[in-house]
Amino acid sequence: MLNNMKAKSSCKEYVFTGDEISPEIRKIFNSDKIAELAGEWGDSDLGSPIQYQWARVELDNGQSCEIEVRNLAVMIFHSNDEKIKRLFRFIMRLGKQARSHA
DSSP, rough: OOOHHHHTTTTOOOOOOOSSSSSSHHHHHHTTTGGGGGGEOOTTSSSSSSSSEEEEOTTTTTEEEEEEEEEEEHHHHOOOOOOHHHHHHHHHHHHHHHHHHO
């Protein structure tokens, strides 16, 4: 559970639909099987301030997956888990697209 809800509520929200979603994000989502990683990741006690990312992906078939990640930088630094590496690639690419639309 995220202890600092103010931090969560102050996150910027970006919404990308249809053709706004880059082919690179689609490729990473499919090839890294990001839907399999839906759920909560990380530990809010590992860093201060908390690094927080949240993504909701709605698929063409009506299903959706939500990914909530806390302190991804700490996780990627301390883990050699392939799942963490897949999350990192996806979250970083989403962030890149969001910054280019800001």
